[in-house]
Amino acid sequence: MTQLEDLLAAWVPRQRWFAGKGLPVEALRIESAHTVLDRSDSGGPELRILVVAVSQRGETARYQVLLGLRPGTTLDADLAHAAMGVCAAPGRGSGPGSATVVAYDAAHDAELTSHLLARIAADDGAGPVGFRRIGGAPVRTGLRSIAMTAEQSNTTLVFGEEYVLKIFRRLWPGKNPDLELTTELAGSRHVAPAHGWIEAGVRADGAVPEQRGTGPAPAEGADPRPRPGPAVPTTLAMLQRYLRSATDGWVLAATSVRDLYGSPGAAPEEAGGDFSGEAARLGAATASVHRALARALPTDVLAPDDVRLLAAAMERRLDLAVVDVPELRPYAAPLRAAFQAFADLDDPLPVQRVHGDYHLGQVVRTDTGWILLDFEGEPAAPVEERRRLSSPLRDVAGMLRSFDYAARHQLIGHIDEEALAGPARAWAQLNRDAFSAGYEDSGGVAPEKHQVVLRAFEYDKAVYEVLYEARNRPAWLRVPLDSIAALAAG
Known part of the structure; x- marks a missing residue:
């Protein structure tokens, strides 16, 4: 049965936000997976935040995928355009009796994205994914999201006429400058205020030490590629005010x-x-x-x-x-x-x-x-x-x-x-x-x-x-x- 990584290897390079267009994909692996919602026991959907590492020309780039999973082999008509394909349910084995699920881009599923907004509103910092609210003002929940379709390197969700949630697709370890500068510019009439963000640890590739002088040479057959470094708190998304008249x-x-x-x-x-x-x-x-x-x-x-x-x-x-x-x-x-x-x-x-x-x-x-x-x-x-x-x-x-x-x-x-x-x-x-x-x-x-x-x-x-x-x-x-x-x- 098809595995999730196989679907992602075909789907990720076709996305507008994929930065490696025109170059062959040498390898793709799911580096980390964080469950935000799991209702699979009752036949419901799952929402996971994936960090996917893609290797091209010997270099690794990391991308965020909002993964939706639903049991069966088809999606409702309003989600069909977001489908990646059918695969074995990840984490549940791959034998003859394993569950089959449809994997899709959950950014287009308002039922699932509502949980992202709710977790930011709750200032829920527990667990490997942190959902943070800025300031004392409450964040309104219960709003349905729409994914904007304009060409861009990220994915933006509009919640009602209140908020926009920018989902950063290409991930670099550390605090995203958008969040950093927007919060530093709080109070400027030329900048939309931020209301919160989502973060998780993302690994960076550590450089292989360069051999110099009389030091020992690498062992024969040793892997010369960079090794993953420690996970660094990294901005996954930022919530801002929606500008109604913009x-x-x-x-x-x-x-x-x-x-x-x-x-x-x-x-x-x-x-x-x-x-x-x-x-x-x-x-x-x-x-x-x-x-x-x-x-x-x-x-x-x-x-x-x-x-x-x-x-x-x-x-x-x-x-x-x-x-x-x-x-x-x-x-x-x-x-x-x-x-x-x-x-x-x-x-x-x-x-x-x-x-x-x-x-x-x-x-x-x-x-x-x-x-x-x-x-x-x-x-x-x-x-x-x-x-x-x-x-x-x-x-x-x-x-x-x-x-x-x-x-x-x-x-x-x-x-x-x-x-x-x-x-x-x-x-x-x-x-x-x-x-x-x-x-x-x-x-x-x-x-x-x-x-x-x-x-x-x-x-x-x-x-x-x-x-x-x-x-x-x-x-x-x-x-x-x-x-x-x-x-x-x-």
């Missing part, structure tokens, strides 16, 4: 671009959906959050030698990207020149905690203004790397790249693509300028006075985008490539 920043920007494309001959500031005022207000909100982070958490200044190391890391990423995506090769020279100009700076570089993965999809517009979301940084990077101090211009560069994306992605396959290329560039430039002005006017670093730094971060982000699109959305690859070409020409 509209996604990407949606607002895309609507503005559509209005422009539907108004032949109109300048971006004259089209019905002019976005520049909102871009300026978003720049001001970004500066406000950066100032709050600098007040709440440590800051530092990078010496020129450290800046050179940062620039060298950018060049290494470029070298790897050129190998993986040959279409990037014609632009390697101007990219490398920008990184070298960054390395040649003699001025110290102020650094602090930043958002780390900032773009229009990470902000929402509400009745009270712009709200910044998702402070976890780049999910593919280890937590220690995401917690590293950086220039706030890194976030500015990410948002400027996002304006380019908003303008250019709608040109793919458009019947008037050639005619609209000019308006697209004008829209992006108008909103880039408005955002930068709003940011500077509200106390942020003046982007125009730090063009060498800003351009290096923009190019570095564009290189990341090229790799991402090549692996996940090949039809979109031309978006960052066209932007790189335009930036190089400018």
